[in-house]
Amino acid sequence: MNARETVLGRVRDALALAPRPAVAVSRDYRRGRGLPDPERLDLLVDRLVDYKAQVRTCTATETSATLAEMLAGLGARRVGIPAGLDRTWLSDWTGDLVEDRPDVPAPSLAELDAVVTASAVTCAETGTIFLDGSHDQGRRALTLVPDVHVCVVDLSQVTAGIPEAMERLVPERPTTLISGPSATSDIELERVEGVHGPRTLVVVIRTDR
Amino acid sequence: MSSTFLGMPAAPPRSPYGAGNLRGERTFPEAAAHELGNDQLRANLHRATRTIRAKRLAVTAELPDWEELRAAGAAVKNEAMGRLPELLEQLEAKVTEAGGTVHWARDAAEANALVTELVAATGSREVIKVKSMATQEIGLNEHLESQGITAHETDLAELIVQLADDRPSHILVPAIHRNREEIRRIFLERIPGVDPGLDSVPAELAAAARAYLREKFMSVPVAVSGANFGIAETGTLSVVESEGNGRMCLTLPRTLITVMGIEKVLPRYADLEVFLQLLPRSSTGERMNPYTTLWTGVTPGDGPQDFHLVLLDNGRTAALADPIGREALNCIRCSACLNVCPVYERVGGHAYGSTYPGPIGAVLTPQLAGTHAAKNDPNASLPYASTLCGACYDACPVKIDIPSLLVELRHQTTERTGRSAERLAMKAAAAVMGRPKLYTTAQRAAAIGRIAAGRDGKISHLPPPLGGWTESRDITAPPRRTFRAWYASQEGRDALAAAAAEHPADTEMPEEER
Structure with missing residues (x-):
């Protein structure tokens, strides 16, 4: 017998020796929660600030002015974007704009000062942004290698809790959950922000989208 | 070829003796006595466990449905264990459908050989690793080294442990037993080209590790990871982490090899909504850990284009065959039970001799590797490494009744050794x-x-x-004098009469019982 058959056979034997009753999973935890816009916004901002992310709110028409101002404030000169990002978002940006291509080797992404992307879903209660590799978010390396990630979140994409956020995901897409910049507490439990991922996370929340 | 039912079920074997890291060299009391002499360790542990305890309590208390989440988490795990054969086959089918390759390993040696073969096929002599309990359990790094392949741990704490030729002492913070000055010295000695003026400030030490590992992330073409959860319904795997080293390993190399214990399978994608709330809050005491990666097979143009999943038994089926002990398989490796354990807090992780320390380790290790594989087997002492205070049960996000499991294992030990x-x-x-x-x-x-x-x-x-x-x-x-003797004596009568006079309401003495 090969390993597969052996292991599966052992599992069946184990369950025959110690049969288990069928289990009904009751999901009595909070699901399908809705919160009014102002409350979701407040909750999300509170969580993001707690994670030491930089947060800005604006309206859709202010997107490009806000992004240009944030990027300038970060001292960025070369900014990367995924191929599917709405170009008008960066119409006020005067620095270099580099559109990502699949054949660009990951190490060269380190030459970007920052990357600007959209996002798929965001959970207010935990301050978690979900990226799913859509065209306006790009491949995973693009939001990982550069040291600054500027992420645009629309308030309509913000859910109250985790169950409501997970419900909006497409399981088969490569998905990254981001809750603030990377961090470690491995040395004497002292928190150090910024280890391997982008050391700076900027979140621009558009309140009318 | 489909497997055939051969009639009488056979008891599945434990993890083979002598392989991997599921057995210490000394019994728990011997190892504990030694560890208790280490003042630095005890001071670090005390501070660390107290800090994490406070954070965990704060973030679990803010969820009004925490108990409902725990109940759902326990139920999903129990369901998964009962449906393990079909779920594993479904997971295999879904991962394969999504472009991945699934392998099965009966034990540590088989898993190590499989991974070695897969790495060798890429032509690389190096791999980068995401912190993983399963690969620690099977001793993968040591095996790769014996085959001329260098494994670079990329989690900061694991890197510290690896550079110091040390062993992890905590599931979550493996270098908890080291202070910043020790870490500075380890880095100065072991990281090539490190700045000789390196400070012992944690931020600077982390920056030194970042610079050292950056080059590995960008150049090593093979990564090895574990998995926190594997979803049968979709073939999705997940790694929950903080530093971004996980994202690096899961994204940049061409080949990704994931070693997952068969008990990590969950039925549905929607089950993640439970565990992504339970795990970070129980583990680091955060509302959410900084990064979680979910991936399904291979995505063209994004991430590793060659993906292998190794499904590991190594004693898990033996645990599954124990009607009481199998509950230990529900563990999601959050380490909350370590942080609340009065025994762990004093002796640290090394005393348990296994990859899995603390209360859960004391029940999981004997289940996986057995307790009487050798004369004076150190694992036989693990079920006694507890005061049975019950704090671990209260802290467990999937409600594993660790104290009852410990008592059952003690019972089994006594029955078998027949003292x-x-x-x-x-x-x-x-x-x-x-x-x-x-x-x-x-x-x-x-x-x-x-x-x-x-x-x-x-x-x-x-x-x-x-x-x-x-x-x-x-x-x-x-x-x-016994209490009964005292109660019957003149002294007892006088004392009780005096007490009765003080509290006239309680004067009814059951005289006839005296």
Whole structure:
């Protein structure tokens, strides 16, 4: 017998020796929660600030002015974007704009000062942004290698809790959950922000989208 | 070829003796006595466990449905264990459909050989690794090294442990036993080209690790990871982490090899909504960990284009065959039970001798590797590494009743080793306790035990076969007079009468019972 058959056979034997009753999973935890816009916004901002992310709110028409101002404030000169990002978002940006291509080797992404992307879903209660590799978010390396990630979140994409956020995901897409910049507490439990991922996370929340 | 049912089910084997990291070299009391002498370790552990405890309590208390989440988490895990054969086959089918390759490993040696073969096929002599309990359990790094392949741990704490030729001492913060000055010295000695003026400030040490590992992330073409969860319904795997080293390993190399214990499978994608709330809050005491990666097979143009999943048994099916002990398989490796355990807090992780320390380790390790594979098997001492205080049960996000499992394992140990003197003593106690007169006589006789006690009223050494009891604790000498004797004496009557006079409402004395 090969390993597969052996292991599966052992599992069946184990369950025959110690049969288990069928289990009904009751999901009595909070699901399908809705919160009014102002409350979701407040909750999300509170969580993001707690994670030491930089947060800005604006309206859709202010997107490009806000992004240009944030990027300038970060001292960025070369900014990367995924191929599917709405170009008008960066119409006020005067620095270099580099559109990502699949054949660009990951190490060269380190030459970007920052990357600007959209996002798929965001959970207010935990301050978690979900990226799913859509065209306006790009491949995973693009939001990982550069040291600054500027992420645009629309308030309509913000859910109250985790169950409501997970419900909006497409399981088969490569998905990254981001809750603030990377961090470690491995040395004497002292928190150090910024280890391997982008050391700076900027979140621009558009309140009318 | 489909498997055929051969009639009588056979008890699945434990993890083979002598392989991997599921057995220490010394019994728990011996190892604990040694570790207790390490003041630095105890100070670090005390501070760390206290800090994480406070954070965990704060973030679990803010969820009004925490208990409902725990109940759902436990139920999903129980469901998964009961449906394991079909879920594993479904997971295999879904991962394969999504462009991945699934391998099965009966034990540590087989898993190590498989991974080695897969790495060799890429032509690389190096791999980068995401912190993983499963690969620690099977001793993958040591095996790769013996085959001429260098494994670079990329989690900061794991890197510290690896550079120091040390062993992890905590599931979550493996270098908890090291202070910043020790870490600075380890880096200066072991990281090539590190700035000789390196400071011991944690931020600077982390920056040094970032610079060192950056080059590895960008150049090594193979990564090895574990998995926190594997979703049968979709073939999705997940790694929950903080530093971004996980994202680097899961995204940049061309080849990704994931080693996952078969008990990590969950039925549905929607089950993640439970565990992504339970795990970070229980583990680091955060509302959410900084990064979680979910991936399904291979995505063209994004991430590793060659993905292998190794499904590992290594004693898990043996645990599954134990109607009580199997509950330990529900563990999601959050380490909350370590942080609340009064025993762990004092002795640290090394004393347990296994990849899995603390309360959960004391039940999981003996389940996976057995307790009597060798004479004086250190694993046989693990179920006794507890005061049975129950704090671990309260803290467990999937409600594993660790104290009951410990008692069951103690029972099994006693049954199997058949310490005849102990059994005889218990039998005698049962007989005596069943007859009040005899019991009173026995209690009087016990007062003679005072002779064995020193001036402090403690007995530190009992003669065999009772010596086991006093190996790791003193026993208080029996009192001069039993409570029953005192209750029947004039002194007792006077004291009770005085108490009754003070509280007239409670004067009803059951005189007939005296």
